[in-house]
Amino acid sequence: MAGINKDSFQTIKENYYPSFEGEKYLTLAEPADSFLLESGISLGPVTVNYQTYGKLSSRGDNAIYIAHALTGGSLAGEPPCQGKERGWWESLIGPGKAFDTERYFIVCSNVLGGCYGTTGPSALDTRTGRPYAMKFPVVTIKDMVRVQKILLDHLGVKELVSVAGGSMGGMQALQWAVTYPHMVRSVIAVASTGRFSPIGIAFNQAERQAIMIDPSWCRGQYYGTDFPRKGLSLARIIGTITYRSNESFEQRFGRSLQIAGERNLFAFDEQFAVESYLNHQGEKVTYRFDPNSYLYLSKAMDLHDLGRGYISFQAALKRIRCIVFLMGISTDILFYPQEVRGLAVEMRRCGVEARYQELKSPHGHDSFLIEFKEMEAYIRECLSSLE
């Protein structure tokens, strides 16, 4: 667990889910500064927190990598022992489930730049003995994927049956197919595209500014002192609006008041139920996520562009050798379904076997974390079509 800052980041992680026997770490890029990032800057050592489910076959060819979204962690399936939180795709990962752990060896790790055990801005910079904070270098989706590749090599994985994820997880899955075309047999990318949209960048910028205008942020030097809770909470509120949809809010809250009564109607705070819900979502994240990680990971999303480093976007797509399953969500206002469908069309033009499906759901972008029945059926269908 080299490079882990026990004071701050560990507290966040403990709040999210307590440490347990089954926690796994790998430290790579030693000696220091030996991991070369896409930006040209070197980083190291890099510690990776990961989870595995099921058993790797002797040929190392039954693995599936699950990639998490912005504020997720390696705990995708059932926790190895009793934890506070359930895995974020627990309904989909396990014996007999869509990602059947009796057949597949499932791996999920916390991304580079994260705050759940993998080196990120809250980790200790071994050169200074203090947290990196804003001295942490900008990382990209491609950097995350390269770390995951080293982890999988270490675990003896030779081939991936699939790389699957939603949102930022889908970005990683798509990047896998471009960066390591010969290792991946399929990609399942939900609510994700080949390059992040300008409106996505716009919302992410607003979220970053929310953190950065909080005076407690102190240019990222808040470790050991107070977190910029208000800023992070507001960032999460903006994010949550874009992860849902007006349909979803209409169904759940409409214009109903949080505290009924005429008096409250002319109050300023938390008047409507939807406001109270958002404040609650905002507050919750401040007990489990590092604000600087939020800045770096949202920046990595902004930088997501499969074409970077190749002569064109199409040249990057042409590298892909696997089947690509793309799912758009009908009410997604962050990754518009027409964009996801557009990527499928562009991939097919580049000779990729890309299949598009649309999930009809009122719940917006976050549907991949909500509509488990539909996700279960979809993933089963994708994986069985590989046989």
Next chain:
Amino acid sequence: MAGINKDSFQTIKENYYPSFEGEKYLTLAEPADSFLLESGISLGPVTVNYQTYGKLSSRGDNAIYIAHALTGGSLAGEPPCQGKERGWWESLIGPGKAFDTERYFIVCSNVLGGCYGTTGPSALDTRTGRPYAMKFPVVTIKDMVRVQKILLDHLGVKELVSVAGGSMGGMQALQWAVTYPHMVRSVIAVASTGRFSPIGIAFNQAERQAIMIDPSWCRGQYYGTDFPRKGLSLARIIGTITYRSNESFEQRFGRSLQIAGERNLFAFDEQFAVESYLNHQGEKVTYRFDPNSYLYLSKAMDLHDLGRGYISFQAALKRIRCIVFLMGISTDILFYPQEVRGLAVEMRRCGVEARYQELKSPHGHDSFLIEFKEMEAYIRECLSSLE
């Protein structure tokens, strides 16, 4: 100009457009506290800043009231003398234009709660001699409309050919038809609905929080000291995203970088052109708008519900006697076109002559301030169909 705070609000207004001969003010609700708000709280005196264009007929029946949106003011048409800014609907108001000042007497006033000359949180509370700040009472769209009615009575207007506006302006137009059904012959409401949506409330809440987490906000007591510029700027950035659309951002910026070059690609600030554009929009508003007004007017939008005060939403609609022209914008993510169309359907069920039209535009909600050619044709069509 009773109740106007020269120190702060006036500075804002001066920045927006300098004072000129033709500026008009009306002070109503004297003695103090004689204007009873929907909340049950009394306010007064109330000063209203307004503009008129064209001449009122002797019968007082050729008037059109133009209602402005969130950060607008009374300068809708051509300024009476050379000003820094053009009127926000200047292309539509004037001799021979859609709102033909050779035929119609056009009136536009700054809304109650605003900061361009009408009493709002930056105005002086005559009881204390200091700005109201957050002691200003919550005001509603209905309160704004009641102030406008008093102004029109004062000007001798007997009948309104139309009340027209977009966004919060459309809310006022619709409220006019419900509150004063016998005075209004038509309503032209663009990108507006009968009650604000939960996602609209959600975004407004985020915008208000942006202002309120800025330490310079000081619970609204910033007059005479620094404005919460960063907070207001962020509020405007969030707002601007919702006033545009991904299509619009794709067309204008795509993923292009503000400062080209590999180095900037891995920087944190203003990397993408869309970020730079939004920062510019955010900064601009801090030189022309009062943050507390932003809080009160966005709250008034949240409270917009034509049904409040009546036994039902339908009961309110059934009061309407005039033709209602509703226009939705195809890419609007704040007032979804299906919602606007839904209001037209509901109105017709209630016996109202409501007509729906959709403006196909990539520019999102703000199209009513951008697509002047289409707006011109639409308004001409609406007004000529009244003859």
